[in-house]
Amino acid sequence: MTNQASPIATFLRPLRPRDPEEHHRAATPLELFFDLVSVIAIASAAAGLHHAISENHASEGVITFLIAFFAIWWAWMNFTWFSSAYDNDDVVYRLLTMILMAGSLTMAAGIQFLFTAAPDLTMVIFGYVVMRIAMVVLWLRAAYHDPVGRKTNLAYAIGIFLVQIYWVIYLTTQSVSTGLGQALWVVGALLELAVPTIAEPLSGNTPWHRHHIIERYGLLNIIVLGETLLAGSIALRQFAGELNLMLVHTALSALVIVFALWWAYFARQEHLGSHTLSRALQWGYGHFFIFASGAAVGGGFAALVDIITHHSDVPLLVGDYAVAIPVAIYYASLWFVRDRFACRGFSRYALLIFGLLGLVAPAIGLGLEGIAATTALGVIVRNWLAGRGESATHISH
Structure with missing residues (x-):
């Protein structure tokens, strides 16, 4: 005879701690x-x-x-x-x-x-x-x-x-x-x-699972970045049948920026390399700024579409900065929670520097395309330098 759990056992089981080293733990x-x-x-x-x-x-x-x-x-x-x-x-x-x-x-x-x-x-x-x-x-x-x-x-x-x-x-x-x-x-x-x-x-840290937590945060970040993709699709829908180059540029820039933000977050370097409380709090709390800025980028793109389609009297420069500022905060937050621990040399500060360059782009007339370019370059330079650093580490060992 097969053993079957009783209805009561299925309804109400002891809420015991999970194994923090459990294999193949997933959302x-x-x-x-x-x-x-x-x-x-x-x-x-x-x-x-x-x-x-x-x-x-x-x-x-x-x-x-x-x-x-x-x-x-x-x-x-x-x-x-x-x-x-x-x-x-x-x-x-x-x-x-x-x-x-x-x-x-x-x-x-x-x-x-x-x-x-x-x-x-x-x-x-x-x-x-x-x-x-x-x-x-x-x-x-x-x-x-x-x-x-x-x-x-x-x-x-x-x-x-x-x-x-x-x-x-x-x-x-x-x-x-x-x-x-x-x-x-x-x-x-x-x-x-x-x-x-x-x-x-x-009584000691709660028995959270490090890889499970990293996955959970990554999944929410993907969903949040979806807001920016939605803003890009709104831009494309606005000119149904009527060509508007500014909206085309906005949609393409939105794609470049959201792809770069995704790539910057899901780099090869470890996100949370320690179970210590101080590190977990910095990483966990610091993600507030990553998630909030990621969502704000989408709001900025939607506002920019309103400006371009004359549904808002706000200057175009304001719309550009509604995108540039949250992108810079996103990059700075990634430096705070990960890169200052996981990278070395210039790669540690690449996202910070290119986030600041993105803030300069609208002021010198490069507009949204300049923001998209600095955002993408930040990922390229950071990952290239970090990769070289990893190779040097492997060789030295």
């Missing part, structure tokens, strides 16, 4: 589904930034975009690291993950109300708190079933819960458009960021 269909839901919220934030730039409210739009993106990214990140350490794929785990998805969709629906003259925080904070309370339940389950990591898991649960009380109180202010409201939001963000730094050392 699960549930994790990919969760990413798909998260990107809906990311697309909403990028769309809000696009319209803010087109309507000549770039500074307010950037602040609102960062606020919305932080909520999306932080909820995604905490679940991603938790699932790497404790995913047991029972029915309760799946249901709690679906609650997280429902919260993310609620946030996505509410983001449009942030990009208004009188921002309404209700749906975004409500959706965010729903996601975080679901995480509290998951951390409590892990604490119950993992005696070794109990102190860390309980610290996560308590810390997350206390910060959600702060956000509910913050909701009563209903203001992210004032200096005080923005300062209070920064306090809440810092409290969220502090929870892992306090919780992780209590």
Whole structure:
């Protein structure tokens, strides 16, 4: 007779730690589904930034975009690291993950109300708190079933819960458009960021899987860069039947830039070469700027299309910088999380230098094509020099 798991065992299994050295660990269909839901919220934030730039409210739009993106990214990140350490794929785990998805969709629906003259925080904070309370339940389950990591898991649960009380109180202010409201939001963000730094050392790092985490971050980055590809396709659709060379250049530049950003991220050098807490925090937190800038590039391209097609009165130079600035931040962030550890010599700084050159290009009249050229050259030079450095290392050994 074959042994079959009981219905109760399938519904509710112990949430024990996964093996951090497990072979062939890969993203699960549930994790990919969760990413798909998260990107809906990311697309909403990028769309809000696009319209803010087109309507000549770039500074307010950037602040609102960062606020919305932080909520999306932080909820995604905490679940991603938790699932790497404790995913047991029972029915309760799946249901709690679906609650997280429902919260993310609620946030996505509410983001449009942030990009208004009188921002309404209700749906975004409500959706965010729903996601975080679901995480509290998951951390409590892990604490119950993992005696070794109990102190860390309980610290996560308590810390997350206390910060959600702060956000509910913050909701009563209903203001992210004032200096005080923005300062209070920064306090809440810092409290969220502090929870892992306090919780992780209590009983040792949670048993996250290094290759699994690298894969999860890479997959989200691919989805985020898809926003820029979408902006390029919008440019192509705008001139159906009517040739507009500026839109052709914009679409081609979008392709060059997004391909270069992808290539720069997925280089041969190791992304996260250590399990140490300080390195993991720098790498994990630093990706906020990679993901946010990647999404912002798409918003910048969409705003540029509005300018070219005369749907916006913003100067063309503003549209160019709406692309150049996030590209430079993307390259600088890659230097921060990877290249300063993985490269040596000039290759370590190549992305930084070419990102800065991309900022100069619009100012000297090279426009979007100049940005695309410096972005592509940055990848070519960086990878060529890094490859030579690897060859020299292999020869010396």
